[in-house]
Amino acid sequence: MKADPAVQRKLLDLSEVDAELTRLAHRRRTLPEHDELTQAEAAVRQAKDKLVEVETAAGDLDRDIRRIERDVDGVRARTERDNQMLTGAGIGAKQASDLQHELETLARRQSILEDEQLEIMEQREAIGVDVEHSREALAAAEQKLSELAERRDSALADIDAAEAGRRRAREEALPGIPADLLAAYDKRREQRGVGAALLLQRRCQACRLELDRTAISELRGAPADEVVHCEECGVILVRTKESGL
Known part of the structure; x- marks a missing residue:
């Protein structure tokens, strides 16, 4: 799946809003x-x-x-x-x-x-x-x-x-995100609780695990518009200049 890097970064805003909604739902229950x-x-x-x-x-x-x-x-x-x-x-x-x-x-x-x-x-x-x-x-x-x-x-x-x-805020974050990318994000969010996360200094911010050399090498070689996933937890990984690739 392909998506402009700027569009992929919009998933981080969406993920932050969804995380807050999850915390609110947890607070309601507890x-x-x-x-x-x-x-x-x-x-x-x-x-x-x-x-x-x-x-x-x-x-x-x-x-x-x-x-x-x-x-x-x-x-x-x-x-x-x-x-x-x-x-x-x-x-x-x-x-x-x-x-x-x-x-x-x-x-x-x-x-x-x-x-x-x-x-x-x-x-x-x-x-x-x-x-x-x-x-x-x-x-x-x-x-x-x-x-x-x-x-x-x-x-x-x-x-x-x-x-x-x-x-x-979620509705405001949706425009500009292609339907297929949003579907992939929502599917992983339903499965894992998180749909997308930032790759920061070679560490997935969803599972907090540092990716091994092989995974880093593959990510480094992937095109910027390629939608990639964390090999550990499966969420969509959003790469930025802070990813350490």
């Missing part, structure tokens, strides 16, 4: 915010699960407290009724004895229920503290997630702007 967001999202899920857990426990205790309150109210109502009957007129000795026995049983039952109620209320108070802490932890996790998402979006916006500028 933004630290990606991993940080994954961790923050996991933290939010864990905080939500913990909150559901403690709120469920609090709800169970609230139901137990209401149940005991109903039981205590029932015992008190029964006690009040028995007391009214006991102090009423026309009650026999056996009925009075039965009522007195029932009142003693109700008093023991009320004492047991009130002890149970106190214990559950203490548990509810403790779990209430856990609920507040869990809500605060969830709010903090969601705030961190929001801040990370904002940082990620800002970084991506910067990359988008830089990529748009580099794509415009």
